[in-house]
Amino acid sequence: MIVEERIYTLRAGEAGAYLAAYEAEGLAIQRPILGRMVGYYTTEFGPLNQVIHLWAYESLQERTERRVRLLADPAWKAYAAKVRPLVLTQENKLLSPAPFMRVRWQEA
Numbered sequence: 001m002i003v004e005e006r007i008y009t010l011r012a013g014e015a016g017a018y019l020a021a022y023e024a025e026g027l028a029i030q031r032p033i034l035g036r037m038v039g040y041y042t043t044e045f046g047p048l049n050q051v052i053h054l055w056a057y058e059s060l061q062e063r064t065e066r067r068v069r070l071l072a073d074p075a076w077k078a079y080a081a082k083v084r085p086l087v088l089t090q091e092n093k094l095l096s097p098a099p100f101m102r103v104r105w106q107e108a
Contacts, residue, residue: 001103003038003056004063007091010049014086015042018051021086025079033070036105049088056105060094 010018019042031037038054057063070076097103 001056001058001097002060002063003054003095003097003103005093005095006053006055007093008051008087009047009089009091010051010086011088012049015049015051018083018086021079021083022051025075026083029073029076029079030070033073033076034066038103038105056103063094 008018022040034055036056038056040053041051043050043052055063057066
């Protein structure tokens with residue numbers, strides 16, 4: 001099991017617009033394809049204007065296959081074009097849970 005952490009730093013004042021667009025369009029596209037959402041968060045302290053989301057995968061291979069499907073989806077391409085101007089930077093990390101950690105997620 002691996003967990004991908006994706007951090008988007010947004011333009012100041014754009015978090016509301018980004019989250020509204022994701023809730024209205026992006027979530028319905030991503031969830032069936034990526035499958036296991038662990039969480040979706042915003043920051044209140046430390047670096048501000050960030051959206052952080054976590055997705056669980058059985059393996060790096062599964063992650064690669066699911067990301068290829070997402071990036072090929074025409075609806076995702078259209079959605080991404082709408083929100084891309086709101087994003088300043090993106091950071092991705094692949095995390096391995098500690099042996100005692102049980103990863104929980106919301107099914108699509």
